[in-house]
Amino acid sequence: MNKGGRSLTRYRALLLDADGTIFDYDRGEEFALEKTLQDFSFEGEGVDLLTLYRRINKKIWKEFEQGSIKAGELKIERFRRFSAELGIDFDPEKFSNIYLDHLAQAAFMLPGAREVLEGLKDDYTMVLLTNGLSGVQRSRVRLAGVGEYFRELVISEEVGEAKPAPGIFARALKAAGNPALEEALMVGDSLESDILGGSRFGLDTCWLRGGEREIPEELSPTYIIDEISQLPAVLEGRG
Template identity: 40%
Template sequence: MDFALSEHAALHNTFMDFKIPNGFVDMHDSYRAISKVLWNDLEQGNIALRELGVERFRRLFLEHQTDKDPVAFSNTYLGYLGKEAHLMAGALEVLEELSHCRLVIMTNGFGEVQKSRLQNSELGSHFEHIVISEEAGYQKPDSGIFDYAFSKIGIEAKTKTIIVGDSLTSDIQGGINYGIDTVWFNPNGKKNDSEIQPTYEIQDLLEVIDIVNGSIGNRKEGDK
């Protein structure tokens, strides 16, 4: 799904509900910076998801000297976010072409939001399970959520499993930790300055089809 588009719409609608018509323009950059720090904290196990949901707006309103209630704002925002189901180009085609595979969603996000977004999209019927960090008791990149996912689908063959994701620190690091191949979806061609090296890097979702079906794709030099 196109999260940036979904986030934009949900934030805009929430700011409008709270009588902050210029909120998105004035606060979005600050919000993204704060949110990035907190999601990194979540991945490191330093904050709980529910706490993150409110804390990002508490910090935002403190920075911008706004007296809005961060709890109420968070609840409204998550409600709007659950209604946003914008798909990336090629998403349905990839899922249809990979219908012979067992497909699972693994998310660190809010369970009720992710389930709602799936119900509002054409994606839901293509996935066997949705693995939610809150239910698993672990979040990516922790190997515990991968153990949980593998137990859900009843397989152990890591060599026949691949994870596709847009986060180096969550999806790709998690896959590396667990010993499975990784596909970093990098549509904007961001430079990877980290030590986290995916098995594959793609800019077009359709490349996933060739990778899964055995083509080399953009496999990193020196990988097995």
């Protein structure tokens, strides 16, 4: 028993977030936006287009997590807002389709992620649990060649619910073969989606901290790591 009174059962299942956890989403997003802007022959003219897009996209994903917008609307609405803020008229639906095609090709992994998956594959049932768009996520997993490591990909657009909502965690546990709650660990970089969602569901959580960030008092990840390559050591502690 540890201080919290829980017995230290060995984990059998890992629920892994995708973006910012095994994939370098920032790099992928930059790649896709740049390519799309080139396709549309944009001139930046002093506006930091990537920063503007990221601000709009972050806000709209929050709205999605809160349930006020659907994934199908989000895809296009973010570029409608982008167009409006820039004061440049383009077809947001066309822009979105081309952007998503480029994003689906952007399978950049974070350093060490592939090695971690390879090293853990024989000892853990792994499920990818991601808030994202089906076509984009499935394409990137395939292009990165990491599909074989996961028993299933659980993607919010397909489930119709996004982390931190409990239904998608239930879906992911089922995909992992229904381990007991204490036998599964949620690993992710988002305090809101992964850590709050996971711990509310009753899971132990491992927070992949990006840089120096304070943890709100109401959140207490079971483990905190700075990069994904530290995950095996965390798991060995429970071995």
